[in-house]
Amino acid sequence: MQNYLEFEKGLAEIEGKSAELRSLARENEEMDVEAEAKALDRKAEQLLKDLYKNLTPWRKCQVARHPDRPHCADYIKQLFTEYTPLAGDRNFADDPAVMGGLARLGDRPVVVIGHEKGHDTSSRIERNFGMARPEGYRKAVRLMDLADRFNLPIVALIDTAGAYPGKGAEERGQSEAIARSTEKCLNVTVPMVSVIIGEGGSGGAVAFACGDRLAMLEHSIYSVISPEGCASILWKDAEKMRDAAEALRLTAQDLQKLGVTDLVIPEPEGGAQRDRKEAIRRVGKALEQMLSELDGKKGEALRKARRQKFLDLGSKALV
Amino acid sequence: MNWISNYVRPKINSLFSRREIPDNLWTKCPECGQMLFHRELSEALNVCPSCDHHLHISPRERFEALFDGGVFVEIDVPQPIADPLQFKDQKKYPDRLKEARRKTNEAEAMLVAEGKIGDLQIVAAGQDFSFMGGSMGMYVGNAIIAAAERAVKKKCPLILFSAAGGARMQEGILSLMQMPRTTVAVEMLKEAGLPYIVVLTHPTTGGVTASYAMLGDVQIAEPNALICFAGPRVIEQTIREKLPEGFQRAEYLLDHGMLDRVTHRQELRRELITIARMLMNQPPAVVANLPSPEVAAAVPAEPKAEAAPKAAAPKDTDAKPAS
Numbered sequence: 001m002q003n004y005l006e007f008e009k010g011l012a013e014i015e016g017k018s019a020e021l022r023s024l025a026r027e028n029e030e031m032d033v034e035a036e037a038k039a040l041d042r043k044a045e046q047l048l049k050d051l052y053k054n055l056t057p058w059r060k061c062q063v064a065r066h067p068d069r070p071h072c073a074d075y076i077k078q079l080f081t082e083y084t085p086l087a088g089d090r091n092f093a094d095d096p097a098v099m100g101g102l103a104r105l106g107d108r109p110v111v112v113i114g115h116e117k118g119h120d121t122s123s124r125i126e127r128n129f130g131m132a133r134p135e136g137y138r139k140a141v142r143l144m145d146l147a148d149r150f151n152l153p154i155v156a157l158i159d160t161a162g163a164y165p166g167k168g169a170e171e172r173g174q175s176e177a178i179a180r181s182t183e184k185c186l187n188v189t190v191p192m193v194s195v196i197i198g199e200g201g202s203g204g205a206v207a208f209a210c211g212d213r214l215a216m217l218e219h220s221i222y223s224v225i226s227p228e229g230c231a232s233i234l235w236k237d238a239e240k241m242r243d244a245a246e247a248l249r250l251t252a253q254d255l256q257k258l259g260v261t262d263l264v265i266p267e268p269e270g271g272a273q274r275d276r277k278e279a280i281r282r283v284g285k286a287l288e289q290m291l292s293e294l295d296g297k298k299g300e301a302l303r304k305a306r307r308q309k310f311l312d313l314g315s316k317a318l319v
Numbered sequence: 320m321n322w323i324s325n326y327v328r329p330k331i332n333s334l335f336s337r338r339e340i341p342d343n344l345w346t347k348c349p350e351c352g353q354m355l356f357h358r359e360l361s362e363a364l365n366v367c368p369s370c371d372h373h374l375h376i377s378p379r380e381r382f383e384a385l386f387d388g389g390v391f392v393e394i395d396v397p398q399p400i401a402d403p404l405q406f407k408d409q410k411k412y413p414d415r416l417k418e419a420r421r422k423t424n425e426a427e428a429m430l431v432a433e434g435k436i437g438d439l440q441i442v443a444a445g446q447d448f449s450f451m452g453g454s455m456g457m458y459v460g461n462a463i464i465a466a467a468e469r470a471v472k473k474k475c476p477l478i479l480f481s482a483a484g485g486a487r488m489q490e491g492i493l494s495l496m497q498m499p500r501t502t503v504a505v506e507m508l509k510e511a512g513l514p515y516i517v518v519l520t521h522p523t524t525g526g527v528t529a530s531y532a533m534l535g536d537v538q539i540a541e542p543n544a545l546i547c548f549a550g551p552r553v554i555e556q557t558i559r560e561k562l563p564e565g566f567q568r569a570e571y572l573l574d575h576g577m578l579d580r581v582t583h584r585q586e587l588r589r590e591l592i593t594i595a596r597m598l599m600n601q602p603p604a605v606v607a608n609l610p611s612p613e614v615a616a617a618v619p620a621e622p623k624a625e626a627a628p629k630a631a632a633p634k635d636t637d638a639k640p641a642s
Contacts, residue, residue: 163548165548165553166554167554167558167560169549170566170567173533174548175528175547176528176533178529178548179528179530179534182498182499182502182529182530183505186506187506202486202526203495203525203526203529203530203548206495206526210498210502222492223491224491224492225486230488234408235408247407247408247491248488248491249491249492250492258492260496307503310499311464313493314399314403314457314460314500316403317400317403317404318403318405
């Protein structure tokens with residue numbers, strides 16, 4: 001079953017009709033609908049292409065949050081071998097919103113971390129919809145430390161609406177945990193590459209996104225605040241999220257122009273949710289590419305270059 | 320009431336009488352409602368004399384009270400690109416900036432200065448909540464980097480007073496990027512072995528808390544300051560329950576191990592001098608009349624000898640309960 005977004009309504013109708021025709025034909029062997037159904041398919045294909053050619057920023061937000069998009073666990077399953085999850089922050093708990101551990105990318109042993117949103121109701125609840133608590137960030141810090149000590153590159157997959165705004169999370173120092181995770185990204189002496197595979201929500205995303213390279217999937221977003229949040233503060237009306245999404249410049253394409261993102265990974269036609277395998281494969285290719293660029297770089301020089309990259313940010317404006 | 324008293328009179332009043340009363344002579348304490356005379360209030364560092372509520376204080380006023388003799392030199396901050404995203408909500412971002420400049424008489428939301436406190440050279444950075452909610456944009460990032468670089472150059476501590484609603488949305492992702500940028504600034508100090516002391520003031524929230532404001536060697540907060548990542552309203556909406564009294568206030572954070580100290584504003588200067596001098600391995604500050612710099616330079620040999628046994632004493636008391 002395909003989940004359609006609100007702006008894909010027209011597409012849903014056409015694809016629905018074609019599927020209906022085909023199912024009628026299966027019941028009734030005398031009917032020949034193939035030509036008609038194929039015409040509908042072609043129409044749907046063209047519409048899909050047109051829809052995704054120039055997605056507005058708000059539509060990109062919707063695609064980035066699409067429930068069928070591949071999530072961290074899917075990427076780990078397809079791209080890595082010998083994945084060995086490591087758990088816990090050694091202080092309080094394990095946070096299922098952040099997964100991570102040792103794994104091999106090709107031949108290369110790495111430490112992988114990422115936000116996991118879950119894929120159905122029960123796993124979403126268990127994963128807290130990918131909104132990490134302080135324990136999640138502290139676990140990540142611990143894993144990054146491990147990578148640093150054993151000279152393993154770090155791969156981070158980012159997909160979160162933001163850090164969890166809950167009572168316990170605040171009590172246990174959400175902000176400090178995020179600050180320490182950002183600090184750790186900036187301090188490790190091994191290569192670190194991050195990919196935003198869906199939503200890059202504010203501080204919760206920054207905590208994993210301060211490595212040597214940052215890539216973004218074509219329809220992913222990275223923003224200081226959600227468009228809805230921004231609209232309700234600046235427009236005093238959460239319904240103005242389309243305007244806010246426009247103004248915030250949160251698309252991968254704009255962020256590349258600003259120098260925040262190094263690489264934009266093209267998605268399959270109609271978004272990663274329509275061809276999950278292919279989307280994951282392309283991310284894998286990008287990871288290989290970024291890691292081999294960083295091969296042989298380590299220690300103080302790597303750290304210095306990474307820090308300089310962030311200090312230099314802000315010198316490019318959008319024109 | 321008729322149209323004369325409703326419409327004409329206020330207009331006439333505003334033409335004649337209002338101009339003769341200067342503004343801001345009296346401030347009402349938002350906590351206890353007491354009317355406070357401006358001179359009394361500023362002498363008390365904007366702390367309400369009747370209920371001890373800490374009202375807003377601008378970085379400039381704060382620095383005048385912090386530095387020895389109120390003397391400090393401002394440090395230049397590199398100007399970032401103006402309005403990089405051409406951001407427009409109901410107002411244009413440059414218009415909002417202009418308005419904030421007019422209101423506060425300051426260039427931006429952070430003031431950086433150097434000078435001496437208790438005869439110790441320091442760099443101080445103060446965030447101005449009245450300037451667009453103190454929000455962290457590229458200028459604030461540049462200011463913190465400039466402050467850290469200056470402190471490293473002068474080999475002196477950096478004391479930072481935070482106050483912000485969070486990141487400046489009008490600069491979009493570039494405001495978010497100030498989290499790693501300011502973290503790099505903090506790392507510069509750490510690698511140079513210099514103290515970085517953070518004083519969290521009301522309110523310090525959002526991305527600011529999740530970066531430089533939580534990375535201090537010593538974390539001090541002013542009483543009752545709101546310090547959090549997610550604001551109480553957002554949390555109440557998320558978890559759909561009322562939060563306890565004092566949640567996310569300085570004392571609450573102290574109880575939960577997130578702060579070293581909660582210190583009254585009028586005690587801050589003394590405490591900062593004490594801590595900074597110890598971290599810099601300096602003898603205790605001379606409290607009475609400060610000697611001229613030449614004399615001070617000659618003195619250190621003596622107080623150092625004094626300081627040694629003092630430093631040893633607390634160790635002994637610590638050892639007793641353990642044994």
